[in-house]
Amino acid sequence: MTSSEQATGTLRATTRLQELRRRVHFDWLDLAVIMMIGWAIWWFVDRIDGTLKYRWDWSIIPRFLVKTDLKTGATVPNVLLEGLFTTLRLAVWGLLLAMLIGLVMGMARTSKRLFLRLIAGTYVMLVRNIPPLVFVFIVVFFVASQLLTPLGINNAIARMSPEAKAWMSILFGPPRLIENFLSGLLCLSLFAGAYVTEIVRAGIESVPRSQLEAGESLVLTRWEIMRFIVMPQALRKVLPPLAGQFIQMVKDSSLVSLVSVQELSFMAMDIQVSTQKVFEVLIFTGGLYFVICYGLSLLFGYLERRALAGGG
Amino acid sequence: MNRPENDMLQSSPAIEMIDVHKWFGNFHALKGVTLSVGAGERVVICGPSGSGKSTLIRSINGLEPHDAGRITVNGFTLTENQRDLFAVRREVGMVFQQFNLFPHLTVLENCVLAQTRSRGRTREEAESIAMEYLHRVRIPEQAGKYPARLSGGQQQRVAIARSLCMQPKVMLFDEPTSALDPEMISEVLDVMTDLASSGMTMVCVTHEMGFARRVADRIVFMDEGIIVEDDVPSRFFESPTSARARQFLSQILAH
Ligand SMILES: Nc1ncnc2c1ncn2[C@@H]1O[C@H](COP(=O)(O)OP(=O)(O)O)[C@@H](O)[C@H]1O
Ligand SMILES: [Mg+2]
Numbered sequence: 001m002t003s004s005e006q007a008t009g010t011l012r013a014t015t016r017l018q019e020l021r022r023r024v025h026f027d028w029l030d031l032a033v034i035m036m037i038g039w040a041i042w043w044f045v046d047r048i049d050g051t052l053k054y055r056w057d058w059s060i061i062p063r064f065l066v067k068t069d070l071k072t073g074a075t076v077p078n079v080l081l082e083g084l085f086t087t088l089r090l091a092v093w094g095l096l097l098a099m100l101i102g103l104v105m106g107m108a109r110t111s112k113r114l115f116l117r118l119i120a121g122t123y124v125m126l127v128r129n130i131p132p133l134v135f136v137f138i139v140v141f142f143v144a145s146q147l148l149t150p151l152g153i154n155n156a157i158a159r160m161s162p163e164a165k166a167w168m169s170i171l172f173g174p175p176r177l178i179e180n181f182l183s184g185l186l187c188l189s190l191f192a193g194a195y196v197t198e199i200v201r202a203g204i205e206s207v208p209r210s211q212l213e214a215g216e217s218l219v220l221t222r223w224e225i226m227r228f229i230v231m232p233q234a235l236r237k238v239l240p241p242l243a244g245q246f247i248q249m250v251k252d253s254s255l256v257s258l259v260s261v262q263e264l265s266f267m268a269m270d271i272q273v274s275t276q277k278v279f280e281v282l283i284f285t286g287g288l289y290f291v292i293c294y295g296l297s298l299l300f301g302y303l304e305r306r307a308l309a310g311g312g
Numbered sequence: 313m314n315r316p317e318n319d320m321l322q323s324s325p326a327i328e329m330i331d332v333h334k335w336f337g338n339f340h341a342l343k344g345v346t347l348s349v350g351a352g353e354r355v356v357i358c359g360p361s362g363s364g365k366s367t368l369i370r371s372i373n374g375l376e377p378h379d380a381g382r383i384t385v386n387g388f389t390l391t392e393n394q395r396d397l398f399a400v401r402r403e404v405g406m407v408f409q410q411f412n413l414f415p416h417l418t419v420l421e422n423c424v425l426a427q428t429r430s431r432g433r434t435r436e437e438a439e440s441i442a443m444e445y446l447h448r449v450r451i452p453e454q455a456g457k458y459p460a461r462l463s464g465g466q467q468q469r470v471a472i473a474r475s476l477c478m479q480p481k482v483m484l485f486d487e488p489t490s491a492l493d494p495e496m497i498s499e500v501l502d503v504m505t506d507l508a509s510s511g512m513t514m515v516c517v518t519h520e521m522g523f524a525r526r527v528a529d530r531i532v533f534m535d536e537g538i539i540v541e542d543d544v545p546s547r548f549f550e551s552p553t554s555a556r557a558r559q560f561l562s563q564i565l566a567h
Contacts, residue, residue: 213375214412218426218478219401228425232416310416310458 060277061284064267083267084288086173086181090188090253090263091292093172095246097189102196107226109201120197127194132255136187140259144183153179177262184256184263192249199241203234236307243300247293264288324387326351326482326513327372332381334367334537341367342378343537351481354514356524356545359534360560365517368534369484372515373404386481402430405475409487411467413459413474419446420455423474431478438477445473449503465496469503476507483507485516519564525549533557 048054067078077085108120127135157168157175165175173181207230215225235242257266268285272278327349334342341364349355357365370376372383374390374397383390388399414422423442427433433441446452449469451462459467468488475483485504489497501523508514508527518524524531524545531548533541535556541548552558 210408210410210412211414214408214414215426216375217373217401217404217406218474219398219430220426221430224429228429229414233414236416 054279056280057277058280060271060275061280064271064281079262079267079270080264080285083262083264086262087250087253087264087288088292089171089173089181090185090256090261091250091296093185094188094192094249094253097185098192098196098246098249101189101193102200103231105193105197106200106204109197110204124194124197127191132191132252133258135191136255136258139187139190140183144186147186148179148182153182180259180261184259184261187256187259188249188253191252191255192245195245195248196242199238199245200234202241203238204230206237207233239300239304239307243297243304246300247296250293250296251289325349326353326386327515328382328384329368329372330382332368332371332378332383334364334371334376334378341537342371344381345537345539347532347539347542349482349513349515351513352511353529354508354527355516355530355532356528357515357517357532357534358519358521358524358560358564359540363534364537365534366486367537369406369486369515369517372482372484373401373406375406402478403481404484405478405480405482406484407468407471407475407486407488409491411459411464411471411491413467413471415459418456418458419451419462419470422459422470423477426474427477442473442477445476446470448476448506449473450499463496464492465499468492468496468500472500472503472507482513482515485514485518487517487519489518489520521549521564533560535560 061080064078064080066075066081068074069076105120105123108116109124111117111120130138154175157165157178160168168178169175172178211229211233212225215229220228253263254265257263257269260266264285268281272281275281325348327347329345329347332342332345333340345364345368347355347368357369359365367376371378372385378390383400385400386403388396388403390396390400413419414425417425420439420442423445424435424438427438427441428435431438443452443455446455449472451466451469451473454462454466454470459470462470468491472488488504489500492500497520501520504514504516504523505527516528528545531541531543531545532539533548533552533554533556540554541552541557543552548557549561552561
């Protein structure tokens with residue numbers, strides 16, 4: 001490397017550093033804030049250690065994540081991991097169902113037909129004005145149990161081939177708990193669906209009338225206009241609040257533990273009671289929820305950037 | 313044997329409006345408009361703001377349903393019936409003041425969407441027709457861009473191409489150059505002039521009096537929901553009969 005190359009190299013490095021500094025914008029005030037935060041954390045940890053007299057034992061976490069099957073000797077998921085899987089299933093199916101409900105109800109809410117508007121309006125009004133706790137119990141005991149039991153899902157599963165059963169348990173969890181899971185899922189998606197409905201409605205209403213008129217003058221039907229012109233624009237606009245709503249839904253999924261759906265927080269509570277290792281389990285499950293929710297944030301952030309790149 | 317076309321021109325006009333009324337609540341926006349546009353004819357509509365020009369032109373393809381009277385386009389009469397409405401819309405293309413392109417679709421997709429949906433064309437057919445019309449409005453090179461990346465004049469030309477892709481018999485323009493910066497007006501007017509010389513039936517709300525003089529067969533002057541004058545450009549500009557038209561002309565030609 002010649003000295004001039006070296007010089008341009010250092011030059012480039014310094015400009016990059018300057019650029020980074022400009023972007024990060026770090027000065028003595030930031031340093032002071034960081035030091036104060038650090039001191040506060042140290043103070044809390046110190047105090048907690050001093051006053052709680054708590055004996056930390058993180059080894060219980062891996063023990064409840066996986067276990068060794070006594071019959072086969074294989075490593076299989078233990079309760080904590082089972083709970084995580086159930087929460088993930090609730091999140092994925094809940095997201096799909098809530099989105100579906102939100103799309104249909106959102107369109108109904110902006111429909112020309114009074115009847116459709118009334119149905120969707122009543123649905124949103126009910127969900128928004130009842131405490132989630134009460135809503136969960138009402139849906140599970142009065143709606144889900146009446147709907148699901150007559151469907152004969154358990155019998156249908158019993159008659160399935162082993163392969164189909166395996167798929168069912170990957171998608172919906174252990175077959176013996178499937179009715180319970182589905183009623184929890186119904187709660188969650190009906191609950192989140194109401195909020196998604198309002199978000200979708202706001203999105204639809206944000207698309208100017210002139211867009212519909214352009215569609216009409218091109219001989220598109222009302223459904224085609226909705227499907228190809230209004231919805232794509234509406235959904236792009238409401239991606240940020242939708243992301244927030246779905247993240248909220250994942251966190252709300254712990255509500256269905258109240259009706260014994262054995263998801264993450266249900267299992268965590270179980271372990272806390274049996275081991276007395278309250279804090280380890282709390283902190284660890286909190287971390288798991290964080291990872292799922294943050295993953296969703298990243299996913300929606302990506303979708304938003306893609307929408308922006310495409311005309312937006 | 314080259315008479316039939318002429319006969320048709322005389323026997324059934326492209327657009328026929330008879331005693332059309334429109335109310336917005338209590339406001340009487342169209343007070344009995346009667347207007348007939350022959351096939352291949354170019355009609356310019358002008359008049360002061362709020363005189364009902366947009367309402368009139370939008371009632372022709374049923375964007376603004378009329379309350380009384382009769383509107384017929386190429387033999388299809390607008391009724392409450394959806395099928396009649398769509399029959400009329402299939403005959404008519406429309407260009408708006410604000411372009412109204414679909415912002416989430418590229419220029420090409422803007423032109424393709426309605427073709428594949430309501431003309432039943434395959435994607436390939438629709439794309440090649442779209443490119444043909446984008447050539448005609450002189451922006452084939454912008455096909456892959458999103459509307460927001462184009463200038464106003466370019467967007468309006470895309471909007472014209474998008475309408476033409478549906479191969480309408482009649483084109484309606486509602487102040488197509490009013491939202492444009494002055495330097496872009498002529499590129500849009502040039503495209504419209506081309507279209508006029510290709511024999512398209514056109515109804516055009518505009519205050520571009522140079523364009524009207526050059527291209528229009530007739531000028532319709534509206535005020536307060538009625539047609540006040542309906543004459544060939546030379547007579548309309550040289551010797552308007554009504555005081556209102558004279559006043560309007562002196563205002564618009566003053567700057
Ligand atoms: N959707 C509407 N609701 C109520 N009044 C309207 C509506 N559209 C137009 N008008 C009224 O009708 C009159 C004619 O409007 P318009 O046809 O847009 O006039 P122009 O295009 O000649 O400026 C105006 O007074 C306007 O305020
Ligand atoms: Mg107008």
